[in-house]
Amino acid sequence: MRPTVHDIADKAGVSLATVDRVLNGRPGVRGVTRARVEAAIAALGYVRDVAAANLAKSRVYPLVFILPEGDNPFMRGLEAEVRRAGRHSAAERTRLSVVTVPAFDAAALAAAIDAAIAEAVSGIAAVAVDAPEVWAAIGRARQAGIPFVTLVSDLEGSGRDHFVGVDNIAAGRTAGSLMGRFLGSRQGPVAVLAGSMRVRDHGERLEGFLAAMSAMPAARAILPVLEGQDDPDLSFSLIADCLASVPDLAGIYSLGAGNRGLIAALAAHGGRDICVIAHELTADTRAALETGIIDVVLNQDAGHEVRSAIRVLRAKADGLPVIAAQERIRLDIFIKDNLPAGPDEDEQPGKGGN
Structure with a gap:
């Protein structure tokens, strides 16, 4: 006993x-x-038993999620998951809030972190931008004793407590391996569409992709990265120009969230047999898989990531260990033939019970 x-x-x-x-x-x-x-x-x-002691005291944990604003379906999905979790947070003694900042804006992200520190929250989860001011803000959170989780995009070495997201280098390697196998001996270069190379997940995906492509039996040119800032209009323009100027384009790897513009450009161009691999299963990428515009979608479960971030921040606030196996985020690979049931079929993709 x-x-x-x-x-x-x-x-x-x-x-x-x-x-x-x-x-x-x-x-x-x-x-x-x-x-x-x-x-x-x-x-x-x-x-x-710190958790039991806090339960006896009716302690409530205010947790803040700092997410990029704008037209990014995956980020809006994350926001929806946080708000969904917030509806049940009282029973779990948490109070969840969402703050949005301009995408890839390091100064705005640092200011939002400082504002959360000033409010003495119990934990912060943020999609990180790799910039000195963000590293410094994470350091200030650590000095204040506030647990900090990087979400989707990591900043290893910054002092953050935990990263919640897929292994982005492995995700890029997976994309590169699939691209090489799909193209086989077909000639032609491959284009890469990113959001911004200022976020670590995009850089890591590119790193993994290039490593896998370079290991393929046949050498293939990879065009300079197109940075669409996850903006559909800019992404449309960049891909449309690429399609017009590279007549023998063989493949496109979209490692960010500019997929709406990418899909529109491919649909407008029409007729080209191009292997397209993208990230995140959204309404747009699902439809593009079904019509054959996109060949493969690599997906991470937004619901699992939000639940994991909450569990980790709670554990850190209580000084309890994190169960690593429970918090490992899976990378799913979808093609046209294995799409899960859609929202209109009473099931959402990636809404597991993790």
């Missing part, structure tokens, strides 16, 4: 109130008495 606070009080010869003061670091206990209580704790092997 696990030792209790009653056991500590009996062994130390003190009251339960004194044990509570020592456990919670409150004043009003003489040094010799505190030492006696601490010796009893050590002798009994007492491990405090």
Whole structure:
């Protein structure tokens, strides 16, 4: 049987109130008495159940998610998942809020982090931009004792507590391997459409993609990266220009969220047999898979990521360990033939029970 606070009080010869003061670091206990209580704790092997203690105190955890604003279906899906979780958060003693900032704007992201620190929240989850001001803001959160989770795009080495998202280098390698196999001996270069190389996930996906493509038996030219800022109009323009200027284009890898513009440009051009691999299963990419405009979609589960971030931030706030296997985010590969049921069929893609 696990030792209790009653056991500590009996062994130390003190009251339960004194044990509570020592456990919670409150004043009003003489040094010799505190030492006696601490010796009893050590002798009994007492491990405090922080979660139970917080439940008894009715502690509520305010958690903030900082997400990019704009026309990015995946980010809007993440936001919807946070708001969905927020409707049930009272029962789990959390209070969830969403703050949106301009996409790829490091200064705005740093300011939002500082605002959350000023509000003394219990945890912050953010889609990170790789910039010095963001690293510095994460450092300030750490100094304030506020757990910080990077979401979707990581900043390893920044002092963040945990990353919630897929292995983006592996995702890029998967895209490169599929692209090489789909194209086979077919000639022609491959274009890459990114959002911005200022976010680590896009850089890591590109790194993995190039490594896999370079390992293919036949060498293939990879065109300079097109940065569409995850904006459908800019992405449309960049892809339309590429299609017009590269008549032997063999493939396109869209590693960001400019897929609406990409799909529109391909549909407008028409008739070209181009292998297209994209990320995130949205209404647009699903329709493009069904019509054959896109060949493969690599997907991550937005719902699992939000639930994982909440669990991690709660655990960090309580000083409890994170269960790594539970928080591992899976990369799903979809082609036309294995699409899951859509929202109008009473099932949403990627809404597992993780």
